[in-house]
Amino acid sequence: MKLGEYDKTVLVIGGGPTAWEMSRSLAQDGIPVMVAAPDDAERADMPSGVEWILGAQVTDVIGQVGDFAVWLKAGGKRFERRAGAIILALDANRQPGVLPAGAAFGERIRAMTEAEDVLFGRQGHPSLRRVIVLDRLDGLSTAASHERLLRFAVRVQEECNATVYVLTSQVKVASIGLEILYGRLRDGGGLVVKPDAVQVETGDDAVRIRFRDTVLDEDVVLEADMLVAAEDEAPSPELERLAGVLRIERDKQGFLQADNVLRRPCLTNRRGVLSVGSSAAPSTQWDTEQGVTAATAEIRELYRWIEEEDHPDTILYNRDFCAFCLTCFRVCPHGAIHFTDRPNFLPLACQRCGLCAAACPGEALELVGYEKETFFKTLSSLKPLDVEGSKRIVAIACTKSAGRVLNAAPADAEIRKGLAWVEVQCAGTIRTTSLLRLLARPGLVDGVLVLACHNGNCRSGTGTVVAKNLVESIKVLLRAIGADPGRIGYISTAANDEVELARQITAFRDGLR
Amino acid sequence: MDRTSEDVLVIGGGIAGLTVALGLAKEGWRPWLIEKEDRLGGHAAAYVCKAVEGECQRCGACLVDLALKEHASEARIKTLVNAAIERITPSGSGHLAALETPDGLVEQPFRAVVLCHGFTPFDPRSRTNLGYGRVPNIMTGHELEAMLKVTGRVLRPSDGAVPRQMAFVQCVGSRNARLGHPYCSQVCCGYALRMARQIKNRLPETDLTCFYMDIQTYGKDFPDVWPGLGGEIRFVREIPGDYFSLEGDRVGVLVETGDAVEELSFDLLVLSVGMAPSPDQDRFCEWLNAPVGAEGFLRSDPDSGVFVAGSAAGPMSIVDSIAHARAAVRDVAGFLEGRK
Numbered sequence: 001m002k003l004g005e006y007d008k009t010v011l012v013i014g015g016g017p018t019a020w021e022m023s024r025s026l027a028q029d030g031i032p033v034m035v036a037a038p039d040d041a042e043r044a045d046m047p048s049g050v051e052w053i054l055g056a057q058v059t060d061v062i063g064q065v066g067d068f069a070v071w072l073k074a075g076g077k078r079f080e081r082r083a084g085a086i087i088l089a090l091d092a093n094r095q096p097g098v099l100p101a102g103a104a105f106g107e108r109i110r111a112m113t114e115a116e117d118v119l120f121g122r123q124g125h126p127s128l129r130r131v132i133v134l135d136r137l138d139g140l141s142t143a144a145s146h147e148r149l150l151r152f153a154v155r156v157q158e159e160c161n162a163t164v165y166v167l168t169s170q171v172k173v174a175s176i177g178l179e180i181l182y183g184r185l186r187d188g189g190g191l192v193v194k195p196d197a198v199q200v201e202t203g204d205d206a207v208r209i210r211f212r213d214t215v216l217d218e219d220v221v222l223e224a225d226m227l228v229a230a231e232d233e234a235p236s237p238e239l240e241r242l243a244g245v246l247r248i249e250r251d252k253q254g255f256l257q258a259d260n261v262l263r264r265p266c267l268t269n270r271r272g273v274l275s276v277g278s279s280a281a282p283s284t285q286w287d288t289e290q291g292v293t294a295a296t297a298e299i300r301e302l303y304r305w306i307e308e309e310d311h312p313d314t315i316l317y318n319r320d321f322c323a324f325c326l327t328c329f330r331v332c333p334h335g336a337i338h339f340t341d342r343p344n345f346l347p348l349a350c351q352r353c354g355l356c357a358a359a360c361p362g363e364a365l366e367l368v369g370y371e372k373e374t375f376f377k378t379l380s381s382l383k384p385l386d387v388e389g390s391k392r393i394v395a396i397a398c399t400k401s402a403g404r405v406l407n408a409a410p411a412d413a414e415i416r417k418g419l420a421w422v423e424v425q426c427a428g429t430i431r432t433t434s435l436l437r438l439l440a441r442p443g444l445v446d447g448v449l450v451l452a453c454h455n456g457n458c459r460s461g462t463g464t465v466v467a468k469n470l471v472e473s474i475k476v477l478l479r480a481i482g483a484d485p486g487r488i489g490y491i492s493t494a495a496n497d498e499v500e501l502a503r504q505i506t507a508f509r510d511g512l513r
Numbered sequence: 514m515d516r517t518s519e520d521v522l523v524i525g526g527g528i529a530g531l532t533v534a535l536g537l538a539k540e541g542w543r544p545w546l547i548e549k550e551d552r553l554g555g556h557a558a559a560y561v562c563k564a565v566e567g568e569c570q571r572c573g574a575c576l577v578d579l580a581l582k583e584h585a586s587e588a589r590i591k592t593l594v595n596a597a598i599e600r601i602t603p604s605g606s607g608h609l610a611a612l613e614t615p616d617g618l619v620e621q622p623f624r625a626v627v628l629c630h631g632f633t634p635f636d637p638r639s640r641t642n643l644g645y646g647r648v649p650n651i652m653t654g655h656e657l658e659a660m661l662k663v664t665g666r667v668l669r670p671s672d673g674a675v676p677r678q679m680a681f682v683q684c685v686g687s688r689n690a691r692l693g694h695p696y697c698s699q700v701c702c703g704y705a706l707r708m709a710r711q712i713k714n715r716l717p718e719t720d721l722t723c724f725y726m727d728i729q730t731y732g733k734d735f736p737d738v739w740p741g742l743g744g745e746i747r748f749v750r751e752i753p754g755d756y757f758s759l760e761g762d763r764v765g766v767l768v769e770t771g772d773a774v775e776e777l778s779f780d781l782l783v784l785s786v787g788m789a790p791s792p793d794q795d796r797f798c799e800w801l802n803a804p805v806g807a808e809g810f811l812r813s814d815p816d817s818g819v820f821v822a823g824s825a826a827g828p829m830s831i832v833d834s835i836a837h838a839r840a841a842v843r844d845v846a847g848f849l850e851g852r853k
Contacts, residue, residue, distance in 0.1 A: 261576065
């Protein structure tokens with residue numbers, strides 16, 4: 001596969017409503033779209049001008065934004081295509097919650113997807129008088145699952161003329177339009193109960209449910225023609241494989257919007273790889289619409305950035321020191337290193353965190369603007385001011401959080417008392433040698449601090465964890481040689497939290513011997 | 514295409530307005546950004562970081578700071594603070610805005626207007642039974658945020674003592690059709706419980722109670738946090754109706770438990786006030802003929818070049834406002850380029 005050709009085609013992965021919306025939004029903006037749909041069902045209403053590849057599986061991807069080489073498998077053939085960006089738009093996998101003991105799916109107890117087919121399918125509406133909708137009862141439903149639950153319940157009420165009982169522990173209405181939908185359910189005679197100790201009995205003619213109503217504090221028995229189990233949005237099973245192929249992070253549940261607030265609503269750890277709708281997170285219709293439109297805005301901005309800005313090298317590489325150990329490739333959080341006979345640093349993908357350079361055991365790499373020697377010179381010239389009665393602290397601060405706070409604070413602020421600091425692109429790039437050099441100046445430096453971002457708020461994703469581990473390992477080292485481990489500290493902070501950072505720096509200073 | 518300064522007026526310099534203006538500037542447009550206060554950032558600039566023990570709680574308050582930093586280095590945005598909008602009238606195919614700026618009245622035509630005037634916190638004084646302003650030591654969630662942000666501590670307003678029993682009351686001004694607020698404000702469960710966790714972290718001895726109807730799934734951290742919350746906070750499924758002052762400036766409330774009525778009392782009680790449409794909305798509605806949605810907030814009218822972004826369109830969190838504003842950038846750019 002060859003890289004180096006700019007192609008604006010966006011590869012959308014998915015074949016359902018989200019992929020459809022996504023490709024339509026891009027096509028409207030004149031962006032060429034290719035859809036890799038995992039199933040091979042043709043749809044009548046595919047947006048025009050969009051290339052649909054049915055039954056397609058993405059098996060391999062290399063490259064960077066504007067220049068991805070993608071291997072696809074479809075119709076028994078394997079072939080290569082080019083794309084400028086990739087958007088994952090697979091719909092959720094719907095799974096019913098666990099039924100109470102004694103209950104089993106059958107004619108009277110159905111999962112919601114199946115119930116929709118039975119009640120609103122071609123056969124028309126069977127005659128029903130009462131329907132129970134049973135939600136999961138641990139309070140962990142989402143607005144997305146309740147949007148579907150409420151729509152279903154209102155539809156049963158309005159189209160089947162049946163009475164609906166919704167059993168849930170927390171009504172989730174935190175999305176635009178849901179409280180009104182909830183009101184429509186109640187106005188139509190629907191009853192929402194918050195039960196405990198639910199028991200289900202299935203008879204020939206009805207399903208009976210016993211529970212304790214936690215609001216009325218009474219035992220209740222309800223009888224209905226059908227019990228419908230609400231479904232959660234689980235990640236599409238294909239996401240795990242694709243996350244591996246694309247080297248993108250997932251959250252604990254397996255969705256692609258990793259637990260990092262900086263990537264909301266559609267970004268991933270790789271520039272030019274986006275996720276929308278239920279590929280990103282459990283999504284209401286509103287969430288999906290915003291995600292799709294925001295992703296289109298993101299693609300437009302990325303392409304403009306590629307076309308209008310210069311993209312010089314971000315990493316200086318010294319082949320003489322390279323052991324071809326793949327460490328850089330492994331630690332890069334942004335998929336910005338492509339290995340051939342040497343590591344290639346892709347300037348459009350690199351987000352300038354410098355984690356690769358810090359981790360390189362041969363010191364073959366340097367982040368442009370943060371060359372090692374210059375940095376060491378700055379470090380050794382750092383002189384914390386002697387303030388009456390105060391210890392002297394040197395800090396290495398992430399420029400994204402603590403650096404911002406320290407620069408914004410007035411020179412005479414408590415937080416800056418006896419403190420000198422140097423900024424780095426990411427606290428994860430701090431090297432053991434830098435910290436040891438600082439600690440080796442006991443006449444000048446009483447304490448050394450590493451100031452990083454909070455976990456989940458690190459632009460490089462892993463930098464903050466790397467920094468924290470580094471400080472821990474140096475504490476172990478200091479203890480081993482009989483030195484005071486209290487001389488080094490780790491504090492995480494945010495760019496808007498001067499008060500708390502000052503409190504923690506003061507606590508560290510007060511703890512110094 | 515010639516991208517001139519006469520193209521877009523962004524009204525409101527909160528997180529949504531900043532995001533829209535920055536996005537349009539990156540697309541090469543030269544938006545005007547009008548803010549009535551003397552600083553940008555809106556409500557969210559006053560919110561505190563809610564990280565607990567080095568773990569980001571994804572509240573997004575720090576993202577405002579990020580947007581402000583980006584704004585400072587973006588020359589394509591013409592920013593006017595301390596500026597009011599005198600009126601907006603139709604002009605040709607666009608809108609003529611008369612702006613009251615510190616340098617005098619400016620009349621300027623625009624092709625598109627993006628309404629990012631945000632929300633107004635529900636005013637608890639409008640419901641006298643809530644006791645706000647009458648009973649000491651009842652404060653709003655916004656006031657608690659500001660206190661945490663500025664002092665880093667939680668203290669009783671009446672005597673500066675550390676509260677030993679504290680309560681949060683949810684859904685104040687939300688989920689109430691009689692008030693004309695048929696919506697969940699979306700952010701209150703998140704802010705109250707995140708602050709509660711932070712308080713518990715700093716003051717482990719303080720007992721916390723939460724009065725609620727339903728707890729909303731407020732973030733991706735919710736599944737990790739919710740199962741353990743019951744151990745840290747006492748949850749009472751009822752919104753107290755009456756609030757009164759007790760000895761020692763404690764706050765009393767009555768709740769029904771089974772058949773009995775129980776009196777509970779606290780050192781400090783926090784009203785989780787929801788989001789209401791901004792009072793500015795009516796004027797924009799009148800001038801621009803912008804449609805009002807079922808919840809009472811504004812909707813975009815793309816055909817007339819009127820767009821709404823952020824909490825002017827409905828209650829939403831900081832991160833959702835950013836998403837909404839990012840989406841608006843694409844819609845506005847599409848309109849300006851003559852696409853649908």
